[in-house]
Amino acid sequence: MHSLKPSLAMKRPRPPPSPPLSFASTKQTSSPPPPKSLHQPKTPPISSKKPKPHTKWVPLNLSQSELSLPLTFPTGQTFRWKQTGPLQYTGTIGPHLLSLKHIQNGDVSYFIHSSPSESAAKLALLDFLNAGISLAKLWDAFSENDPRFSELAKYLKGARVLRQDPVECLVQFICSSNNNIGRITKMVDFVSSLGTYLGSVGGFEFHEFPSLERLSVVSEEELRQAGFGYRAKYITGTVNVLQSKPDGGAQWLLSLRKLDLPEAIDALCTLPGVGPKVAACIALFSLDHHHAIPVDTHVWQIATKYLLPELAGARLTPKLCSRVADAFVSKYGEYAGWAQTLLFIAELPSQKALLPSHFWDIKEKKPAKTKDGNGCSNDGNCS
DNA sequence: CGGTAACCTGGGAT
DNA sequence: AATCCCAGGTTAC
Numbered sequence: 178m179h180s181l182k183p184s185l186a187m188k189r190p191r192p193p194p195s196p197p198l199s200f201a202s203t204k205q206t207s208s209p210p211p212p213k214s215l216h217q218p219k220t221p222p223i224s225s226k227k228p229k230p231h232t233k234w235v236p237l238n239l240s241q242s243e244l245s246l247p248l249t250f251p252t253g254q255t256f257r258w259k260q261t262g263p264l265q266y267t268g269t270i271g272p273h274l275l276s277l278k279h280i281q282n283g284d285v286s287y288f289i290h291s292s293p294s295e296s297a298a299k300l301a302l303l304d305f306l307n308a309g310i311s312l313a314k315l316w317d318a319f320s321e322n323d324p325r326f327s328e329l330a331k332y333l334k335g336a337r338v339l340r341q342d343p344v345e346c347l348v349q350f351i352c353s354s355n356n357n358i359g360r361i362t363k364m365v366d367f368v369s370s371l372g373t374y375l376g377s378v379g380g381f382e383f384h385e386f387p388s389l390e391r392l393s394v395v396s397e398e399e400l401r402q403a404g405f406g407y408r409a410k411y412i413t414g415t416v417n418v419l420q421s422k423p424d425g426g427a428q429w430l431l432s433l434r435k436l437d438l439p440e441a442i443d444a445l446c447t448l449p450g451v452g453p454k455v456a457a458c459i460a461l462f463s464l465d466h467h468h469a470i471p472v473d474t475h476v477w478q479i480a481t482k483y484l485l486p487e488l489a490g491a492r493l494t495p496k497l498c499s500r501v502a503d504a505f506v507s508k509y510g511e512y513a514g515w516a517q518t519l520l521f522i523a524e525l526p527s528q529k530a531l532l533p534s535h536f537w538d539i540k541e542k543k544p545a546k547t548k549d550g551n552g553c554s555n556d557g558n559c560s
Numbered sequence: 561c562g563g564t565a566a567c568c569t570g571g572g573a574t
Numbered sequence: 575a576a577t578c579c580c581a582g583g584t585t586a587c
Contacts, residue, residue, distance in 0.1 A: 253582060354583040360569070361582085406568025411584085452584045473582040493583095494562070521582085 234278070234286040237302075241283030243312050245335025250277075252522050254339050254462050256349055256358075256365040257386070261379030270305045271342070273298040274375040274383050291376045307340045312515075319509055319516045325483060326516065329523045332531050336519050339462060343430035344419075345386040346463035351411050351450040353458075360404070367403045368412075371395065389426045392416045411450025418448055430464075438466045453498050461514040468513040470502040475524045476517060480504060 237244075250258045250266045258268035265278035267290075274291040275298060292298040303309075312335065320327035352364040371394070372387035393416050400409035419426025433441040441464060445456035453472070460469035470476065474493070480501040481489040491497060509516035522528050529537055 350582085353581095355567080355581065356583085357570080357581040359571085359581095401568080404569070407566095407584090408568075450584070454583060458582080471582075475582065492563085496562075525582095 234280075234288050235299075236280070237277075237285045237287055237306075237308075239285045239306070239308065241279060241285075242334040244285050244306060244337050245333075246277055246279060246285065248333055248336040248522060248528070249339065252336070252525060252528070253358075254518075255341060255346075256352075256362045257345070257369060259379065259381045259383075261381065267378045267381065267383065269375055269383050269385055270298070270301045272373075272375070272385050273301055274378070275302065276378060290378060305340055307338060312337055315512050315515055316519075318512075319519075322508060323516075326519065329519060329532070329536065332533070333519055333522055333528070336522050338467070338515050338518055340465070341463040342386065343433070343459065343463040344389060344427050346459050347415070347430065347445075347448070347451070348386075348392070348412065350455045350458045350462075351415060352405070352408055354408065354411075354450065354452075354455060356408075364403070364405055364408070367400075367405075368392070389416055389419055393420055408450060414449035415451065433460075434464045434466075438469055441466060442469070453495055457502070457514075461518075467515060468506050468509075468511050470505045470514055470517050472498045472501045475521055477501065479520050479524060484508065 246264060246266050250268075251260065255268070258266045261267040261276060262278060265276055267274070267276040269275075272293055273289065276288045276290065277285055278288075280286050287299075287302060289295055289298050316326075316330050320330060348368055349361075349365050352368075353361050356364075369384045369386060370382075371391050372384035375383045375385055377383065392412070395413070397409045397413045400412055405412065416426075419429065422429040424432075433444055436444070438460060441460050442453065442456045445451050445459055446453065451459075455471075457469045457471040460466035461471060472480070472493070477493050481491070484504045485501065488497060488500075505517055506513045523532065523536065
């Protein structure tokens with residue numbers, strides 16, 4: 178009865194690590210000649226010393242209500258982390274390859290598979306997890322003005338906002354536009370494969386996210402061939418624009434953390450393939466703009482249902498988009514993006530199983546694009 | 561300026 | 575089996 182997302186559920190670790198023919202050929206056409214000048218000489222001349230990483234799980238000081246892996250990693254913030262065990266996810270942060278899992282009491286532990294520095298890995302992890310921000314405190318505040326949030330929060334504890342690398346986040350969300358999870362993942366995997374290989378876990382290969390330098394090597398044609406469709410030119414276009422920034426594109430993106438949200442959004446929207454929604458995702462998930470609200474079809478549904486019922490049936494236009502964002506911010510405050518994240522997750526078909534059935538909304542059929550917009554004709558459930 | 565129509569692609573629905 | 579429709583939007587008229 179419940180409609181699970183097959184594209185998601187069917188996803189399997191592809192056993193054969195060796196890529197198919199066409200894949201390899203496209204890659205070799207653009208042989209990546211390592212410009213020696215670009216490689217920082219951080220590696221000491223010791224190749225004799227085995228880089229034996231410690232082989233044990235280390236507890237993080239985070240309870241399940243502060244961080245739920247299943248509600249944080251496979252719910253749309255990143256497409257780079259893979260499920261490698263029952264309650265275990267694996268991915269990279271900068272040059273570090275690590276796994277996270279819930280242990281008996283629900284707390285989270287981490288395991289470093291590969292890293293140039295284990296102490297740096299831990300710091301990078303805490304940063305990546307926004308560990309300094311107390312989710313429980315935020316949610317208490319949200320719950321005070323919103324009974325529905327309070328109720329949902331009971332079932333979806335630990336849905337946290339990550340602090341990703343801006344370049345990585347940007348490329349992922351350009352891929353996400355008007356697309357589905359399965360294909361987004363495939364595209365992100367392709368881009369990722371251009372980065373330095375870091376290791377394999379649970380049948381998945383992991384690569385450091387490629388630098389802009391490396392990304393600039395792929396052509397639009399190669400991306401189209403890899404299935405990017407019209408987003409191919411967005412990727413190459415954006416990489417080109419970033420590469421032309423005086424202090425480098427990565428630095429330019431990082432500098433957007435210091436701007437006010439509207440300015441950061443405007444700046445991001447100058448990049449090809451980046452519109453209001455993608456810009457908000459980047460702002461929220463990588464640029465510390467905690468009140469950015471990515472307004473996609475799901476959030477639009479939420480907003481018209483619970484926040485701005487007067488807009489029910491209308492089409493999602495840029496102006497209404499910002500109106501929705503404003504509504505969220507005035508209701509939830511400076512961390513509105515974190516509230517939106519929970520409400521968004523509650524709408525995901527893949528998470529409905531966690532919720533009592535009274536939270537399930539009848540999926541409205543195609544609202545039958547009428548002139549007046551109000552598509553509630555025969556579903557008998559239009560508030 | 562605000563509202564529409566293309567845009568790649570693969571899988572599911574009709 | 576052949577079409578139609580859609581998916582975490584953006585861009586071009």
